[in-house]
Amino acid sequence: MTAPTRTAPVLAPRSSAELIQAEGPVLAHNYHPLPVVVARAEGVWVEDVEGHRYLDMLAGYSALNFGHRHPALIEAAHRQLDQLTLTSRAFHNDRLAGFAEGLAELTGLDMVLPMNTGAEAVESGIKVARKWAYDVKGVPADRATIVVAGGNFHGRTTTIVGFSDDDDARVGFGPFAPGFRTVPYNDLAALEAALDETTAAVLIEPIQGEAGVLIPDDGYLTGVRELTRRNGCLFIADEIQSGLGRTGKTLAVEHESVVPDVLLLGKALGGGIVPVSAVVARREVLGVIGPGQHGSTFGGNPLAAAVGSAVIELLATGEFQRRATELGAQLRTGLAALTGKGVTGFRARGLWAGVDIDPALGTGREISERLMKEGILVKDTHGSTIRLAPPLTITAEELDTALNSLARVLI
Helix, strand or coil, rough: CCCCCCCCCCCCCCCCHHHHHHHHCCCCCCCCCCCCCEEEECCCCCEEECCEEEEECCHHHCCCCECCCCHHHHHHHHHHHHCCCCCCCCCCCCHHHHHHHHHHHCCCEEEEEEEEEEEHHHHHHHHHHHHHHHHHCCCCCCCCCCEEECCCCCCHHHHHHHCCCHHHCCCCCCCCCCCEECCCCCCHHHHHCCCCCCEEEEECCCCCCCCEEEEEEEECHHHHHHHHHHCEEEEEEEECCCCHHHCCCCCCCHHCCCCCCCCCCHHHCCCCCCCCEEEEHHHHCCEEEEECCCCCCCCCCCHHHHHHHHHHHHHHHHHHHHHHHHHHHHHHHHHHHHHHHCCEEEEEEECCEEEEECHCCHHHHHHHHHHHHHHEEEEECCCCCCCEEECCCCCCHHHHHHHHHHHHHHC
């Protein structure tokens, strides 16, 4: 008997309000998005289902460093879609070696472990550090510790939230994995006191994004590098948000000419098209992982490797790092002009800023909603702080548009 032919239903267009309401009963409420329903995007602009345009000043938390639908990245994805998308790592594929070689060369490290999401990269980095501690450093079995910084954001898996001090992410999800010690961020004395013979690694964000774009004192990263080297443990730099051009350098650690032992990358590595992340490390570190000890069905898939390789080619030109530096100066100038006029303070490096708004003017959420009505999309973090992280393809005129809108909202 022949099965009946089924055709996909033709759905009538629905408004933003209708679509938001439709999400309510069926979609888990693990996010609190702004009430805008994006349907199309190009470059630094997005458009909702009613056709209203917005300047994207968040760039997917740095996942869209090259803007929406960058032509070179879209071309790479289309070309690969016509050839091969997934094999799993049960077989080799013809795109993976080139991706790994390119990423190792870009970062100045030796070996690459491809994964998918940022949280997977962090989890993988933790596993690698522990294995290295047992196999190379000689830490007794199940005694390895990892030192992290207060205010961190490395993801939301149960392991990672166990060493978070964000109650929203942590409370209600225990019991948590042991083996982590927390010290204050930007405090070398506290870090030194926490290191001992069981320490496998120090895991930090060179700039803390979720905490409000917190930039450590000059010399902090150099100090972390020296302390880890002196104490025979690894320096793991989580550059999932700060890396790949965002701060005006390929990596944020480059502002102090520091080379970590292990580098965690994600977000922008997928070009805003597919999730791509990676652990990149020295050979003697990543070399401790053997077959069957770690893996991912989609990690290193041909489509991801093709898009990731195209991202590496864009960064290799230096254009985006230069743009972040030059336009970052314009961003800082604009925010400085607003300081005392509704802005109580800000921290910025490259095209990335945490902006503290006078609480009397509203919460970060309220300011974000007012900016949305002005056609500017940002996102709040804690209290009255908002984050600005536009695509690195933004123009000087578009950046002025956003700053002028912020000025109007504050007035």
